[in-house]
Amino acid sequence: MTQGINVVGLYVRDQDEALAFYVEKLGFLCHTDVRNGDYRWLTVQHPNQPSFQLGLFKPGPPVHDAATAQTLQEIVAKGAMPPLVLFVDNCRAAYERLSKCGVEFTQAPVDRYGTVDAGFRDPSGNGWKMIEVAAKQESQ
Template sequence: MIKGVGITTIWTLDQERTKTFFTEKLGMELRTDMSMGDSRWVTVGAKDQPEFELALMRPDGHGVDPESARALTELVTKGVIGGGALRTDDCRGDYETFRARGVEFLQEPKERPYGIEAVFRDDNGNWYSLTERNEELDLSKEWA
């Protein structure tokens, strides 16, 4: 039986630069940084969520065929890949902190039916929702 999600992939063209982005600009912690044959395994995660990691993976590693690696590199370069939603308890405060650290925002914090959301890009162009969820939100109901 599946117990939850442990690791998800973030595509990067430069693992060292992306590791720095996530640890220094977003304040995540480095979990793993080791060589695995011809590739490198780098993971980061939120300090308060030890059971979940983001694997910072190059498209040309870990068994990705050359044609797929080229396609992934092109998509990352275009900035069309979404990296998911990162939860926060202070979207506006984190927006100001991250912006001061040089994070590129596509959308400043806005009220949404589910809470407050800002959208930013990482150093590769992948985009993320930074979301402060509304505590009164009833996820069993459809949004209008």
């Protein structure tokens, strides 16, 4: 039996805003964008990982009632969700490029643990760690 993770979902406050951020600023590709009434299934993928998708989902009906949706949006906006990790070849160069694109960084690049990392948020408040991958790790 083959198993694997195909989609991991993020809650976002506005799917169009999230799509623009992930595609235009981070360079992801839109994979799926389908609607069923008020429900929208929207996923993006990193161009180097075609078998993995990041779902950009808005809390609300039909999955959540209005009170639950509001609570989820508030939790995300506070940065309370665990950070996601984005690997890059050069953290400082990516930081400069993304800063110029308007990405909100919560932490400038820092040398630690034998690499360099920085932190940023998407427009909904979801936290990301951007970590420089050492050349020896890439070849393993």
